[in-house]
Amino acid sequence: xxxxxxxxxxxxxxxxxxxxxxxxxxxxxxxxxxxxxxxxxxxxxxxxxxxxxxxxxxxxxxxxxxxxxxxxxxxxxxxxxxxxxxxxxxxxxxxxxxxxxxxxxxxxxxxxxxxxxxxxxxxxxxxxxxxxxxxxxxxxxxxxxxxxxxxxxxxxxxxxxxxxxxxxxxxxxxxxxxxxxxxxxxxxxxxxxxxxxxxx
Amino acid sequence: xxxxxxxxxxxxxxxxxxxxxxxxxxxxxxxxxxxxxxxxxxxxxxxxxxxxxxxxxxxxxxxxxxxxxxxxxxxxxxxxxxxxxxxxxxxxxxxxxxxxxxxxxxxxxxxxxxxxxxxxxxxxxxxxxxxxxxxxxxxxxxxxxxxxxxxxxxxxxxxxxxxxxxxxxxxxxxxxxxxxxxxxxxxxxxxxxxxxxxxx
Amino acid sequence: xxxxxxxxxxxxxxxxxxxxxxxxxxxxxxxxxxxxxxxxxxxxxxxxxxxxxxxxxxxxxxxxxxxxxxxxxxxxxxxxxxxxxxxxxxxxxxxxxxxxxxxxxxxxxxxxxxxxxxxxxxxxxxxxxxxxxxxxxxxxxxxxxxxxxxxxxxxxxxxxxxxxxxxxxxxxxxxxxxxxxxxxxxxxxxxxxxxxxxxx
Amino acid sequence: xxxxxxxxxxxxxxxxxxxxxxxxxxxxxxxxxxxxxxxxxxxxxxxxxxxxxxxxxxxxxxxxxxxxxxxxxxxxxxxxxxxxxxxxxxxxxxxxxxxxxxxxxxxxxxxxxxxxxxxxxxxxxxxxxxxxxxxxxxxxxxxxxxxxxxxxxxxxxxxxxxxxxxxxxxxxxxxxxxxxxxxxxxxxxxxxxxxxxxxx
DNA sequence: AGCTAATCGAGACGGTACGTCACGTCTTTAG
DNA sequence: CTAAAGACGTGACGTACCGTCTCGATTAGCT
Numbered sequence: 001x002x003x004x005x006x007x008x009x010x011x012x013x014x015x016x017x018x019x020x021x022x023x024x025x026x027x028x029x030x031x032x033x034x035x036x037x038x039x040x041x042x043x044x045x046x047x048x049x050x051x052x053x054x055x056x057x058x059x060x061x062x063x064x065x066x067x068x069x070x071x072x073x074x075x076x077x078x079x080x081x082x083x084x085x086x087x088x089x090x091x092x093x094x095x096x097x098x099x100x101x102x103x104x105x106x107x108x109x110x111x112x113x114x115x116x117x118x119x120x121x122x123x124x125x126x127x128x129x130x131x132x133x134x135x136x137x138x139x140x141x142x143x144x145x146x147x148x149x150x151x152x153x154x155x156x157x158x159x160x161x162x163x164x165x166x167x168x169x170x171x172x173x174x175x176x177x178x179x180x181x182x183x184x185x186x187x188x189x190x191x192x193x194x195x196x197x198x199x200x
Numbered sequence: 201x202x203x204x205x206x207x208x209x210x211x212x213x214x215x216x217x218x219x220x221x222x223x224x225x226x227x228x229x230x231x232x233x234x235x236x237x238x239x240x241x242x243x244x245x246x247x248x249x250x251x252x253x254x255x256x257x258x259x260x261x262x263x264x265x266x267x268x269x270x271x272x273x274x275x276x277x278x279x280x281x282x283x284x285x286x287x288x289x290x291x292x293x294x295x296x297x298x299x300x301x302x303x304x305x306x307x308x309x310x311x312x313x314x315x316x317x318x319x320x321x322x323x324x325x326x327x328x329x330x331x332x333x334x335x336x337x338x339x340x341x342x343x344x345x346x347x348x349x350x351x352x353x354x355x356x357x358x359x360x361x362x363x364x365x366x367x368x369x370x371x372x373x374x375x376x377x378x379x380x381x382x383x384x385x386x387x388x389x390x391x392x393x394x395x396x397x398x399x400x
Numbered sequence: 401x402x403x404x405x406x407x408x409x410x411x412x413x414x415x416x417x418x419x420x421x422x423x424x425x426x427x428x429x430x431x432x433x434x435x436x437x438x439x440x441x442x443x444x445x446x447x448x449x450x451x452x453x454x455x456x457x458x459x460x461x462x463x464x465x466x467x468x469x470x471x472x473x474x475x476x477x478x479x480x481x482x483x484x485x486x487x488x489x490x491x492x493x494x495x496x497x498x499x500x501x502x503x504x505x506x507x508x509x510x511x512x513x514x515x516x517x518x519x520x521x522x523x524x525x526x527x528x529x530x531x532x533x534x535x536x537x538x539x540x541x542x543x544x545x546x547x548x549x550x551x552x553x554x555x556x557x558x559x560x561x562x563x564x565x566x567x568x569x570x571x572x573x574x575x576x577x578x579x580x581x582x583x584x585x586x587x588x589x590x591x592x593x594x595x596x597x598x599x600x
Numbered sequence: 601x602x603x604x605x606x607x608x609x610x611x612x613x614x615x616x617x618x619x620x621x622x623x624x625x626x627x628x629x630x631x632x633x634x635x636x637x638x639x640x641x642x643x644x645x646x647x648x649x650x651x652x653x654x655x656x657x658x659x660x661x662x663x664x665x666x667x668x669x670x671x672x673x674x675x676x677x678x679x680x681x682x683x684x685x686x687x688x689x690x691x692x693x694x695x696x697x698x699x700x701x702x703x704x705x706x707x708x709x710x711x712x713x714x715x716x717x718x719x720x721x722x723x724x725x726x727x728x729x730x731x732x733x734x735x736x737x738x739x740x741x742x743x744x745x746x747x748x749x750x751x752x753x754x755x756x757x758x759x760x761x762x763x764x765x766x767x768x769x770x771x772x773x774x775x776x777x778x779x780x781x782x783x784x785x786x787x788x789x790x791x792x793x794x795x796x797x798x799x800x
Numbered sequence: 801a802g803c804t805a806a807t808c809g810a811g812a813c814g815g816t817a818c819g820t821c822a823c824g825t826c827t828t829t830a831g
Numbered sequence: 832c833t834a835a836a837g838a839c840g841t842g843a844c845g846t847a848c849c850g851t852c853t854c855g856a857t858t859a860g861c862t
Binding site: 032033034112113115116117118119120121122125126128129133134137157158160161162164165167168169170171172173175176177178179185188189192193194195196197 | 232233234312313315316317318319320321322325326328329333334337357358360361362364365367368369370371372373375376377378379385388389392393394395396397
């Protein structure tokens with residue numbers, strides 16, 4: 001009988017939207033993802049619960065938006081990997097920066113929450129990958145292609161797989177905390193992987 | 201005034217323990233981890249809730265035990281990686297088997313649940329690593345050391361890092377479902393990683 | 401800075417007013433008073449909620465107006481009780497008509513809703529009494545005074561109390577549905593009450 | 601799938617039951633029936649909401665039980681109307697007592713709430729009548745029958761209707777507050793009604 | 801083999817959060 | 832420039848589970 005009713009996004013309150021995203025980030029940092037509740041977000045944001053349910057289907061979804069907003073504030077148009085001509089140096093610098101980001105408390109809590117949710121919830125996972133992860137990975141593809149053309153990498157190699165050799169190990173250590181995630185580790189991974197990627 | 205009392209494990213009902221672990225595995229497969237509840241496990245197992253709370257501190261902990269039991273049934277003493285002398289062939293065979301396991305529905309749901317929980321819950325994550333993951337990884341270390349001694353791998357390389365070059369990419373694809381996890385991918389990862397690991 | 405603003409009743413939309421009253425009557429019949437909501441009335445009437453809040457302070461108040469409109473349509477100037485000179489016959493005819501009205505589905509739902517609200521909400525109750533009930537009761541007073549003057553009723557009796565002996569029992573059966581409300585009952589009440597009212 | 605599950609009344613907490621009934625009576629007196637909420641009852645009683653929902657289907661139902669408990673405490677086995685041989689005196693004394701009760705703040709709020717709910721909700725109304733009202737009314741029937749046998753009342757009269765002539769007017773004034781409910785009014789009603797009831 | 805104490809299935813309890821509904825207010829937009 | 836449409840903060844709804852707590856009724860290990 002009563003249709004689900006899609007809300008009118010032109011009437012949306014930007015004020016409330018920001019307050020919700022900010023509150024979500026704050027709370028996930030303070031209490032962790034498991035204890036993060038929609039009610040707490042609403043209370044902290046000074047917003048009715050319905051205003052959250054009107055625009056997002058789940059708390060994971062709120063957090064994804066909050067994380068994207070966080071990224072946009074920070075990124076400020078950094079849509080390229082450095083290309084100094086020295087592939088090894090460039091990759092080391094990028095992976096070291098990634099290590100720093102993953103170790104930074106601001107990114108850590110929401111990123112873990114989203115990654116964990118994505119592991120278990122395919123739909124959210126797909127969004128996380130397409131909105132957050134894949135754009136990053138494409139930068140590697142581009143940089144590796146450039147290296148192949150410049151003769152710094154074996155042209156027979158699939159850059160997609162090469163990139164996973166670089167990123168996979170970092171992700172592995174970060175997600176399950178098997179061993180500490182350091183600059184030295186990033187360097188070691190780059191060195192080892194490049195021995196496989198280098199022209200024969 | 202009565203002490204918190206630790207339960208007497210000699211009197212523990214093996215019947216109930218099995219029923220609980222089985223129910224947990226069934227339910228995590230049917231409804232997913234988020235919707236898995238202690239009450240549902242108790243009901244399915246025909247057991248009082250207290251019997252679960254008496255022996256486990258959380259649902260993640262129940263699931264970890266259930267997953268370990270699942271592994272023990274299957275493993276049957278396979279505590280070695282094959283060593284035919286051909287490192288590449290051996291690794292391909294092992295990683296292909298891992299791919300099959302990760303793609304199998306029986307392992308997938310509980311393994312994802314535990315991995316996700318471990319991402320976000322450091323304590324459970326540590327248990328997962330030490331009980332499930334690390335024993336597996338040590339097999340790689342052992343095999344790689346053997347290869348180094350036999351001259352099939354560069355002795356200057358840290359086997360721990362080498363192994364992560366093999367396992368990290370697989371884990372990455374599995375956890376976030378970026379791209380399909382296939383035998384071909386396993387082969388490609390082994391080939392590329394071995395170019396880095398091989399003696400110079 | 402704008403004053404609370406009293407609405408300008410000359411600009412009021414008669415179209416909306418009727419649609420709201422009609423919708424209120426329809427809905428109270430369909431779903432009952434408890435489930436009657438301002439939002440549903442507005443939706444059914446094709447009217448904004450604010451148009452209701454502008455003109456009425458509560459849903460009970462809307463319903464009171466709707467009920468009054470209903471009465472005006474029906475009454476068409478029947479502002480007298482019949483006076484054939486036979487008090488007993490006149491009262492029986494009036495009370496039988498009242499029984500029919502109370503048993504009619506159209507009047508029943510809104511009348512019950514208002515009566516119930518009036519029981520518990522003194523303000524609305526006072527309005528209900530002064531606008532709906534008291535005018536009716538005054539007709540009885542007038543008819544009984546006429547009978548006293550004509551010698552058909554004891555002049556020593558307070559007509560106000562006499563009337564309540566007639567109306568009270570009907571109201572009692574109707575409100576709490578203790579026993580069926582029939583013409584026979586109306587007749588029996590009139591006969592018994594008149595034995596008390598008659599001249600000695 | 602999941603059966604509605606009827607709770608086991610032998611395990612019921614008497615402590616909680618009393619606390620809930622007491623809280624309901626207190627709150628209905630303080631804030632009125634409309635503003636009475638299950639949540640407030642639970643909070644005041646120091647009880648989980650589910651404990652209310654487990655045992656009662658609605659707030660009206662809680663209040664009915666609370667009112668019955670109130671009655672039981674007060675009544676202490678007064679299961680008879682006085683019979684001094686003087687019908688008029690006995691009825692006046694009883695109706696005066698009823699007037700006092702209806703005017704007492706302790707009874708007023710819950711009684712109004714239940715009466716109002718019963719007007720609009722047939723199911724609750726039937727319970728209210730059979731548990732609260734009808735037992736009272738039967739006492740009148742009994743007393744009137746005794747009077748008929750003793751020659752103090754016309755044996756041709758239906759006691760059920762006679763009683764409604766006594767009780768109906770009181771109820772009418774109480775429910776809609778048309779005019780004040782006083783001892784004088786009770787006396788006047790008895791006198792007038794008895795003129796109809798008396799032997800010819 | 802019988803006693804006795806702990807574990808067991810069951811589920812009521814005080815709570816927290818869920819996701820929904822309606823309230824009454826306020827703002828935006830179309831006629 | 833009125834009013835429909837409807838987003839908003841608020842708060843109660845009734846439900847689902849949480850983790851704790853009592854209940855008898857089995858067990859299982861010790862006398």
